[in-house]
Amino acid sequence: MSQSQIAISAEGVERRFGDLRAVDGVSLEVKASEIYGFLGPNGAGKSTLTRILCTLLTPSAGRATVAGYDVASQPGEVRLRAGVALQEAALDDKQTGAEMLALQGRFYGLTAKATKARVDQLTKLVDIGSALDRRIGTYSGGMKRRLDLALALVHDPQVLFLDEPTTGLDPVSRAKVWQEVRRLNQELGMTVFLTTQYLEEADELADRVGIINKGKLVAEGTPAQLKRTIGTDVVIVTVTGDATDAGRALESLELVERVEVNGPTLTLSVIDGPSAISPIAVALAQVPDTQVMELSLRRPSLDDVFLSVTGEHITDPSAFMASASAAQNLQEPQ
Numbered sequence: 001m002s003q004s005q006i007a008i009s010a011e012g013v014e015r016r017f018g019d020l021r022a023v024d025g026v027s028l029e030v031k032a033s034e035i036y037g038f039l040g041p042n043g044a045g046k047s048t049l050t051r052i053l054c055t056l057l058t059p060s061a062g063r064a065t066v067a068g069y070d071v072a073s074q075p076g077e078v079r080l081r082a083g084v085a086l087q088e089a090a091l092d093d094k095q096t097g098a099e100m101l102a103l104q105g106r107f108y109g110l111t112a113k114a115t116k117a118r119v120d121q122l123t124k125l126v127d128i129g130s131a132l133d134r135r136i137g138t139y140s141g142g143m144k145r146r147l148d149l150a151l152a153l154v155h156d157p158q159v160l161f162l163d164e165p166t167t168g169l170d171p172v173s174r175a176k177v178w179q180e181v182r183r184l185n186q187e188l189g190m191t192v193f194l195t196t197q198y199l200e201e202a203d204e205l206a207d208r209v210g211i212i213n214k215g216k217l218v219a220e221g222t223p224a225q226l227k228r229t230i231g232t233d234v235v236i237v238t239v240t241g242d243a244t245d246a247g248r249a250l251e252s253l254e255l256v257e258r259v260e261v262n263g264p265t266l267t268l269s270v271i272d273g274p275s276a277i278s279p280i281a282v283a284l285a286q287v288p289d290t291q292v293m294e295l296s297l298r299r300p301s302l303d304d305v306f307l308s309v310t311g312e313h314i315t316d317p318s319a320f321m322a323s324a325s326a327a328q329n330l331q332e333p334q
């Protein structure tokens with residue numbers, strides 16, 4: 001691949017905090033115009049690598065480039081070409097959105113006229129137009145994220161870094177952010193490096209996904225490729241009480257490749273889901289003192305990929321879905 005096609009490159013990047021290796025030898029490449037999803041649980045090292053790539057932290061070892069410039073030795077060149085929206089947006093509640101955008105334009109050396117033209121363009125890309133003349137203190141969480149996104153775009157960067165852009169947002173705001181990220185990528189060809197702990201987000205948005213755990217990149221590929229590595233369907237069984245005996249009974253079945261026991265829940269990797277259901281039900285009926293509460297079949301998800309490489313779940317997906325549906329009816333204040 002030629003250098004100009006590579007928007008981000010990391011080679012053996014490491015960052016230590018005392019004895020902790022927050023980022024432990026990560027190597028990856030992101031092509032120009034690609035959306036790369038950097039997926040991992042809390043504390044995996046996503047923000048630390050993002051901060052290194054944005055020149056906000058120096059690596060303890062290794063090398064990284066953004067838009068062809070070295071993050072450690074050419075930080076000014078990187079900053080001119082990178083837009084950054086981090087988890088904690090530094091917004092001033094007393095200013096209006098328009099004032100903050102104008103200030104950001106001046107910061108990057110744009111004339112008032114050029115800033116105005118850029119803001120007009122941005123309001124088409126990022127849905128904040130109607131709120132621009134109001135004080136930021138009156139914005140909802142979703143509007144603040146969208147303003148932060150617009151601020152990151154004022155200087156027309158080649159590469160956009162988004163650190164958990166939808167954490168804490170209700171489903172309506174989350175869908176808007178997804179739509180805007182897609183538009184930036186498709187209409188402007190912008191490269192996007194997006195960290196997330198949400199499987200759905202990586203699955204929906206990313207062309208390629210890197211999975212990080214305890215500072216190490218443990219899997220990488222398109223969402224479809226990663227799921228194909230599992231090669232099996234997933235059957236989830238919940239029983240009364242402890243599922244250890246049921247798990248043992250199912251291990252010996254021909255179509256069952258792998259059994260994970262987690263309290264009353266069994267996660268089974270099965271070769272052919274529909275054909276495996278009957279033998280699984282028959283085997284479960286023979287386990288003494290065990291009653292099946294729920295049994296379901298599904299295609300592999302990115303969480304199954306994470307489980308197969310780390311032995312753990314990325315997050316409790318049911319907790320995410322519950323919070324998402326609880327927030328379903330929330331409306332954005334106008």
Ligand SMILES: Nc1ncnc2c1ncn2[C@@H]1O[C@H](COP(=O)(O)OP(=O)(O)OP(=O)(O)O)[C@@H](O)[C@H]1O
Pocket residue numbers: 017020022040041042043044045046047048049197
């Ligand atoms: N400035 C710091 N000093 C000491 N330890 C740090 C510092 N920054 C991060 N860490 C630690 O490094 C590890 C990785 O943190 P990081 O914030 O990169 O993870 P993350 O994947 O972004 O998690 P989250 O989803 O919670 O933001 C964690 O154990 C964290 O406590």
